[in-house]
Amino acid sequence: MLTAPNLISVGIAALLTAGLYAVMSYGLAIIYGVMKVINLSHAGFLMLGAFMTLVYFQRWHLDPLLGALLNLPVFFAAGWVLYAVLVRRVMTSLPIASLLLLFALWLVLQNVALAIWGSEDQSIITAYTYKALPVLGFRIPLTRLLVFGVALATLGVLHFVLGHTYVGKALRATVQDPQAGVLVGIDTERISAVAFGLGTAFAAFAGSLLTLLFSFTPDFGGPFQLKSFTIIVLGGLENFAGVTVGAAILSFVESYAVLFMKASLQNVIAYALLVVALIVMPGGVAQLWTRSRS
């Protein structure tokens, strides 16, 4: 069905999904950028963020968008504590140690959620869950529009914090050259704790936003973690602006591919893009920018 309205409609849906993909990948990018650690517990915090949003919603009738904001300080603190108690101890070990530790943490989080909330599908229905806005003849789901708006706002805030605050500049400096960072007086230990806290907070924040679109169980988050990883590889691993571009690439490829292939192969696209990116451009789109500038 390659008609113009269908192609435009698919494009709008892809753009909105890109916002969602970007916001769920920032946390992974921050942690990898500063600590060079792949946070395999990212999915666990996405899931826990979703369940905490459910708790706020059920106990205090707190809207998921406000729940997402509440999750930021709560999970920043949780991430900081986890870094101090667990992650810090394996930072100087081989990379496999941190991988195993964080994978184990994901399993623990899953089982804790299972013990508390059981294995049944949970969902949050708000007054606007099923609302759609007519825009230029296309009906756009309000929830997707909200998530997209929040993703843009988050990107703006992140850009401001990274560019105009001491913590942000210290984070960027550590990403670029940790040793030089130490030489100019940056407390890299503290910055790593901030990075892990921020990464955890962003994961939980994204988990809250996902409750607007999906139902969830303790197993929730696995496919999104794979997509987040693909996105940060496409974006260039240490480049926060690249994350947004990576999210857009994945979303547009996934959405338009369904026009030409079976929808059951949708997840294969993420795997294929990951393999292609690692072989053809391991530095992601950031590498292409650098090449074009030089």
Next chain:
Amino acid sequence: MQRWLLRGAALAIPALLLTLATAGQPATMPEIKIGTVLPLTGAFGASGNYFKQGYTMAIDDVNKAGGLAVGGQKYQVSLTVLDDGSDGTRSRSLVEKLVTDQHVNFLLGGYDTSLVEAQEVVPDQYKIPYVEGGGAASEIFKRGYKYVFGTLATVYDMGKITMDFIAYEISQGKLPKPVSLAVVWENTDHGKDYINAVLDQAKAHPDLFKVVLNQSFQLNGSDFSPLLQQVKASNATVFLSDAHLPDFITMHRQYLQAGMHHELVSYGARGPDQKGRQALGPGADYLIAALWWTPALKDPASQLFTDRYTKEYHAVPDWFQALSYDTARVLLQAIRNAGTLQGPAVRDALARGVFRNALVPGGVIRFGPNGQIAGSPYVMVQNMPGNTVRIVWPRKLPETRDAILPMPRMQ
């Protein structure tokens, strides 16, 4: 001599004390061990737990009545449940573990089709009868296993009865003739059965049906919005989807969020599930589903089961609990009929038995030569506001009412 006497006394006194201690107590009842591997966690966790409830209820019935009488001897029945986490490989190895480590006498099946397909290789190896009510794909019964029996009518029949219902609604003028169909199906044997039935019916009745979209999707998918975009673009009148519970919830939520609407929407057997209705709220109203059982059935056995389950679990039962209850009862009845715990004898009792007073529509379970239930006991229901359902097909049931079609657009 004195030493011999002392030794004899040392052995005899404890034996005497033991005899005195147990005198007056009833002899311990011998035990029949039944094992099952269910997805208590993972993607199918909710359904797996419902199956556990149904199995437990059936076994509790027997134990509370003083045990199961087999060949003149009463047996206590125990149920061992292991969790496969919705993983096929784990499921198969745990079933084997039940047989080799736990030495179970009989097996009850898991849920869903993919996990039953993983499990079904074990029973024939050990000649242990296996009765399942969680897998309905016809592929399960095409592999020639002799010890595998299923109480669910095939998914092919589900697709066929759905098309029969649509044809009836066309004849009543509630749907246009020919009606255009957008069909999406999970890429499993379950989904393949469904799409084959739909395509066969469309081919047989080109004057009634026109399939304008035929797409598969991945089981346990995370985002169906690109697929739904294609459904929307197809401009079909009817939307049919064969999906399991988690995919149904995600897909229909995204369907509603996209502001989509069709004159008839059906997700195979999904829709009236309590979990689905809780997750989707009024968004699940007016959906049409083909079910193996529903609490809306007014026969005494179904009403009794609904009342008892509601009292015990403070919830309304779905087909999961009813069919698992039936499945366990069929196995227990077959053991009783066989009069022995020998696997081959119980297998034969299952193969030739006629199990009456079942909950399935029609009330009778008997198995075909391939082990799958004979006939196609299905009812079609429509979700109504206020978490109720009405039976809309077959017309011959006294409780059947007219379907509300075209489905009202959600406000």
